[in-house]
Amino acid sequence: MSHHTPPQLFLIDGYALIYRAFFAMISRPLTTSKGINTSVAWGIVNFLLRLRDKYQPDYLAWINDAGDSFRTETYAEYKSTREKLDAELQADFDQSLDHVSALLQAFRVPQIEVPGYEADDVIGTLATRAAGAGYQAVIVSGDKDFYQLIDDHIALLNPGRGGPAAVTEQWVDSTNAEERLGVPPHQVVDYLALVGDSSDNIPGVKGIGPKGAAALLAQYGDLESIIAQASTIKQKRPREALADQADNARLSRDLVTIKCDLTVEVDLAELAARDPDMEALAPLLSEYEFYTLAERLDLDAGRRTSGQQAASRGATERPVNVVADPADLPSLVDTLRAGSLVALSVQASSGAARSASLTGIGLAAPGGEVWYLPFGHGNSVGALAAPTPVANLPPLSHPECAPLADLLRDAAVPKLGHDMKFGWEILRGAGLELAGLAHDTMLESFVLDPGRRSHTLDTLILDQTGAQLRPWQDVVGKGKTQIAFAEVAVADAAEYAARRAAAALALHETFAPELERLSLTALLDEIELPLVEVLVDMEWAGIAIDQALFARLSQRYSRDLEALKKQTYQAAGREFNLNSPKQLATVLFEQGQLPVLKKTKTGPSTDADVLEQLSAMGYEVPQLILEYRELQKLLSTYVDVLPQAVNPLTGRIHTTYNQTGAATGRLSSSDPNLQNVPVRTARGGEIRRAFVAAPGHQFVVADYSQIELRLMAHLSGDELLVQAFEQGGDIHRQTAAVTFDVALDEVTPDMRTQAKTINFATIYGQGPFALGKQLGITQADAKEFIAQYFERFAGVRTYLDRQVDLARERGYVETLFGRRRYIPELKSKNFNVRSFGERTAQNSPLQGSAADLIKIAMRNIHRQLADEGLAARLILQVHDELVLEVPEAEVDRVSVLVREAMESAADLRVPIVADVGVGPNWLDAKA
Known part of the structure; x- marks a missing residue:
C-alpha cells in the first residue's frame, strides 16, 4: 500500500491482535530458556515492525477494551460462549498482557481505553473524528463488524494470521468492501443483525445465512423494511424465522452497531507516530530473548562485530562478483584466507548427489563480499536460459584451480554452509575432498529447535531476518518450461547461489550466540557436525543387492x-x-x-x-x-x-540420510528408505537376504541390545532395574521375576512375554488400553499389571513423573547428551494433545539418548577405521543397528572394533551390550 496524501491514522484493535497471536501458537508456544511464554510479545513486536516498515503511519494508537460494556447490560449472554482458559493458560495470557503493555510503552505507541465501552466503539469514535478532520483512518483488525465504518476516508487492515488456518493480510476500503462481505458498508449493521455472530454470541435470525441476508437486503433495502414486509418473502424458512425472531434481529442490530460519538479525551495530534525508545526496548527484547529482532533494530551492536553486521546486511546488498577467469582465483583465495570464515553454497546439476555434477559455488565472507564461481554452465534456449557463449572455470582438479582446491581441502580454514552434506558429496564428485567444515546452519537450527517443521534456508532466513531469498522456481522455472540449473544464465545463478552463501553466514551469526547461551554447542560440535562426514561416506558407498x-x-x-x-x-x-x-x-x-x-x-x-x-x-x-x-x-x-x-x-543403492527429520535426533532414510526393510516375517527376511556384500567381503552387523531399557535403568537409577542389568542374562525374564514376585526359574513364557511388553510399553508411554490390546487382556487387567510393575520398579515411575514435571516447568526435556525436546503440547486445552505431550516428555530423553549414542558410536567407528587404515566401511544405519561392509581379511578385527566402540560410547550405571554378527548378506549377518 503506497503512502496516501492525507495523513494516515492507524487505530489498532489491541485485544483482537493479542488473542490472535496467543491462540495462533497455543499448541506450540514460543518460550524463553526459563519457560516464559513469549508468543504474544513476539507476534506484537513483529507486527509493529512490519506496520512501521510497510505502511509508515503518520499517526498511531493502540485501543484496548476496558471491562464490561453496555452490551453486556443490554444482553447478559453477550460473548458468554467464549471458551474460558484454564488456570495455567490464563496465567500465560495475563503475563502476555503485561509484556505487550511494556513493549507498547517502549515503542511509544499511545494506549487508549474508555471504561464501559469496547475497543470497537473507541475506534469508531476516533476514526470518525479523524475522517472529519481530513485524515485517512485505518482500522487494524480482523473483526468484520468494522466493515460498517468503511467509506472514502476510513479503511480496514486485516493483519492476517499464520498457522494451519492461515489468513493473508488484507486491505479493505470503499472499492472492495462489498466484494469481500457481500453487502455495501451501509448495510453491514443490518446484515450482521440477520446472520448473527457466534463468536460474540449475537443471536441474529436462525434460518437466515449470509447469502440469504444479502439477498433480502438487496431486495428490501434495510432491516426494518424486511421485517415490515416479511409476509411477502417467498421462501418459507426466512419468512417464518423473521415472524418469530424480529426482536432478536433488532437486539442483534443494537449489539453490532458501533458507537461513534463517545467522549474520548485525546487530541489526535498526540497520536503522532514516534520512533521506539531504544533504551527501554533493548532490555525487554533481551529479557524475552528476541535476539534476531534486536538485530533488526540495531540494538545489539555491542554484541556483534562490525564485520558480522556487514555479513548479515551488506552481503545481501553488495553486487555479486562472478569469477570465471582462473587468473582471478589467487587474489580471491587470498581474500578468503584473510577472513575468519568461508561460507559456501554448492550448486549441482540435480538433487541426486551421487550422480550430479558441480555447476557452481557461491561464496561469502564476513566482510560482506560475495562471489560466484561457475563450473558447469551450458547453453540452452528459453527465457531463463544462459546467453552464449558461457565462460566457466576449468574443473576443480585442473592445475589452474589449485589455489581454490587447496583452500577447500585445507582443514585450517573454517567453512560453513547450509546442508553441507549435499555440497560435500558434489565436491567429492568433482574430485575434491572438503575439509574444515566448522558450521552447518541447518544443523544449528535443528539443535536449537528440533520440533520445527522446516529447516530450509529460505524459511529460516525469512523468519530470522525478514529477508526473502529468490525462490528456486524463479530461477529455473517450473513445469514444461523448467530448465536445469546448468542452463540458467550465469548472472541469475550467481545471484541465487551467492546470496544463499551470505544468508547462511547471517544465520550462523544469529544462531551461534543462542547455541552458546543454551549450552548446545557441544552437542553440535561433538555429535552432529562430525556425523556429516560419516553420512557422506555412507551415502557415497551405497549398498549392493542381488538383482537376480x-x-x-x-x-x-x-x-x-x-x-x-x-x-x-x-x-x-x-x-x-x-x-x-x-x-x-x-x-x-x-x-x-x-x-x-x-x-x-x-x-x-x-x-x-x-x-x-x-x-x-x-x-x-x-x-x-x-x-x-x-x-x-x-x-x-x-x-x-x-x-x-x-x-x-x-x-549400488545410495540412500539419503536426514539428520533433521525427527525431533528425537534419530536419523531417517529416504530415496529409498532402507530403514523400514522388514525382518520379522519370513518374506521380509528374504528381502534382507537380497542385500549382499561385495565379492571378497562380508557384512558385519552390530545391534545395541535393549539400549533404551538400559538407558531407563541409568536415567531412573531404579535399583531393581539396575541390578537386573548388572546380573546379565535375560532382562525380560528377570523383570518378570521381579514384577510377579517369583523365582527366576518359576517365570513362565507368558510371564516373560508380559514383562517384555510392559518394559517397552513403559518407554513409549502406553496406557492400559494399548497394553491390554497388545497382550490380549482386559483394560482392567492391564491397568492392574501396570500398577504392579510400577510398584516393583518405583524408581521408574518417579523418573517418568519427574520428566513430565520438568517439561511443564522448563518447557522441554533433555537427553543424556543435552539435546532438547520442546513440548508445548503440555499446555494444550485438548486432553489428547496434552496426553501426547506427557508421553513425549517421558520417552524423548530415552529415544533421544539412544539416537545420540548410536551417532557417537558411528563417529568413533568411522574415525578408528581411518586411523587404523582399514578398508571396512559403514554402509547402513537402522536406528540401533549398524551394517559395515568388510574385506574378509579384516572381519575379525572390525568385529571387535565395532563392539568396543559401541559399548564404550557412553559410561552408564549398567553395561552397554552390542551384539555382532557376520555374514554374506544382511539377513544371515544379523546378530
Missing part, C-alpha cells in the same frame, strides 16, 4: 498374490476389488454379517486393526486380506522398487 534374487522374488510373490486373490474370492463366495474398502466392507459386513467393530464417516471400517481383530475371531476373509495387503506392500515398496533405485554408474 529380487527378480525371482518378484515372480514368486506375484504368483502368490494371484493365488491369494483367488483364495479370497473363494472364501468370500464372489469376486470383488480387494483394494476397495467399500467393496470389502460390503463383503464382510453386509454379505458375511461379520460384527462391525469400528465405523467411519462412510461406513464400517476395514482398517488393519479391524481386520486383525476379526482374524483373531477365526474369520477367514479378514486373514486372507491381511496376507494380501502385506504381500502387495512388499512387492510395491521393496521387491519391484528397490532394483529401480540401483545407480547405473555404481551398481
Whole structure:
C-alpha cells in the first residue's frame, strides 16, 4: 500500500491482535530458556515492525477494551460462549498482557481505553473524528463488524494470521468492501443483525445465512423494511424465522452497531507516530530473548562485530562478483584466507548427489563480499536460459584451480554452509575432498529447535531476518518450461547461489550466540557436525543387492498374490476389488454379517486393526486380506522398487540420510528408505537376504541390545532395574521375576512375554488400553499389571513423573547428551494433545539418548577405521543397528572394533551390550 496524501491514522484493535497471536501458537508456544511464554510479545513486536516498515503511519494508537460494556447490560449472554482458559493458560495470557503493555510503552505507541465501552466503539469514535478532520483512518483488525465504518476516508487492515488456518493480510476500503462481505458498508449493521455472530454470541435470525441476508437486503433495502414486509418473502424458512425472531434481529442490530460519538479525551495530534525508545526496548527484547529482532533494530551492536553486521546486511546488498577467469582465483583465495570464515553454497546439476555434477559455488565472507564461481554452465534456449557463449572455470582438479582446491581441502580454514552434506558429496564428485567444515546452519537450527517443521534456508532466513531469498522456481522455472540449473544464465545463478552463501553466514551469526547461551554447542560440535562426514561416506558407498534374487522374488510373490486373490474370492463366495474398502466392507459386513467393530464417516471400517481383530475371531476373509495387503506392500515398496533405485554408474543403492527429520535426533532414510526393510516375517527376511556384500567381503552387523531399557535403568537409577542389568542374562525374564514376585526359574513364557511388553510399553508411554490390546487382556487387567510393575520398579515411575514435571516447568526435556525436546503440547486445552505431550516428555530423553549414542558410536567407528587404515566401511544405519561392509581379511578385527566402540560410547550405571554378527548378506549377518 503506497503512502496516501492525507495523513494516515492507524487505530489498532489491541485485544483482537493479542488473542490472535496467543491462540495462533497455543499448541506450540514460543518460550524463553526459563519457560516464559513469549508468543504474544513476539507476534506484537513483529507486527509493529512490519506496520512501521510497510505502511509508515503518520499517526498511531493502540485501543484496548476496558471491562464490561453496555452490551453486556443490554444482553447478559453477550460473548458468554467464549471458551474460558484454564488456570495455567490464563496465567500465560495475563503475563502476555503485561509484556505487550511494556513493549507498547517502549515503542511509544499511545494506549487508549474508555471504561464501559469496547475497543470497537473507541475506534469508531476516533476514526470518525479523524475522517472529519481530513485524515485517512485505518482500522487494524480482523473483526468484520468494522466493515460498517468503511467509506472514502476510513479503511480496514486485516493483519492476517499464520498457522494451519492461515489468513493473508488484507486491505479493505470503499472499492472492495462489498466484494469481500457481500453487502455495501451501509448495510453491514443490518446484515450482521440477520446472520448473527457466534463468536460474540449475537443471536441474529436462525434460518437466515449470509447469502440469504444479502439477498433480502438487496431486495428490501434495510432491516426494518424486511421485517415490515416479511409476509411477502417467498421462501418459507426466512419468512417464518423473521415472524418469530424480529426482536432478536433488532437486539442483534443494537449489539453490532458501533458507537461513534463517545467522549474520548485525546487530541489526535498526540497520536503522532514516534520512533521506539531504544533504551527501554533493548532490555525487554533481551529479557524475552528476541535476539534476531534486536538485530533488526540495531540494538545489539555491542554484541556483534562490525564485520558480522556487514555479513548479515551488506552481503545481501553488495553486487555479486562472478569469477570465471582462473587468473582471478589467487587474489580471491587470498581474500578468503584473510577472513575468519568461508561460507559456501554448492550448486549441482540435480538433487541426486551421487550422480550430479558441480555447476557452481557461491561464496561469502564476513566482510560482506560475495562471489560466484561457475563450473558447469551450458547453453540452452528459453527465457531463463544462459546467453552464449558461457565462460566457466576449468574443473576443480585442473592445475589452474589449485589455489581454490587447496583452500577447500585445507582443514585450517573454517567453512560453513547450509546442508553441507549435499555440497560435500558434489565436491567429492568433482574430485575434491572438503575439509574444515566448522558450521552447518541447518544443523544449528535443528539443535536449537528440533520440533520445527522446516529447516530450509529460505524459511529460516525469512523468519530470522525478514529477508526473502529468490525462490528456486524463479530461477529455473517450473513445469514444461523448467530448465536445469546448468542452463540458467550465469548472472541469475550467481545471484541465487551467492546470496544463499551470505544468508547462511547471517544465520550462523544469529544462531551461534543462542547455541552458546543454551549450552548446545557441544552437542553440535561433538555429535552432529562430525556425523556429516560419516553420512557422506555412507551415502557415497551405497549398498549392493542381488538383482537376480529380487527378480525371482518378484515372480514368486506375484504368483502368490494371484493365488491369494483367488483364495479370497473363494472364501468370500464372489469376486470383488480387494483394494476397495467399500467393496470389502460390503463383503464382510453386509454379505458375511461379520460384527462391525469400528465405523467411519462412510461406513464400517476395514482398517488393519479391524481386520486383525476379526482374524483373531477365526474369520477367514479378514486373514486372507491381511496376507494380501502385506504381500502387495512388499512387492510395491521393496521387491519391484528397490532394483529401480540401483545407480547405473555404481551398481549400488545410495540412500539419503536426514539428520533433521525427527525431533528425537534419530536419523531417517529416504530415496529409498532402507530403514523400514522388514525382518520379522519370513518374506521380509528374504528381502534382507537380497542385500549382499561385495565379492571378497562380508557384512558385519552390530545391534545395541535393549539400549533404551538400559538407558531407563541409568536415567531412573531404579535399583531393581539396575541390578537386573548388572546380573546379565535375560532382562525380560528377570523383570518378570521381579514384577510377579517369583523365582527366576518359576517365570513362565507368558510371564516373560508380559514383562517384555510392559518394559517397552513403559518407554513409549502406553496406557492400559494399548497394553491390554497388545497382550490380549482386559483394560482392567492391564491397568492392574501396570500398577504392579510400577510398584516393583518405583524408581521408574518417579523418573517418568519427574520428566513430565520438568517439561511443564522448563518447557522441554533433555537427553543424556543435552539435546532438547520442546513440548508445548503440555499446555494444550485438548486432553489428547496434552496426553501426547506427557508421553513425549517421558520417552524423548530415552529415544533421544539412544539416537545420540548410536551417532557417537558411528563417529568413533568411522574415525578408528581411518586411523587404523582399514578398508571396512559403514554402509547402513537402522536406528540401533549398524551394517559395515568388510574385506574378509579384516572381519575379525572390525568385529571387535565395532563392539568396543559401541559399548564404550557412553559410561552408564549398567553395561552397554552390542551384539555382532557376520555374514554374506544382511539377513544371515544379523546378530
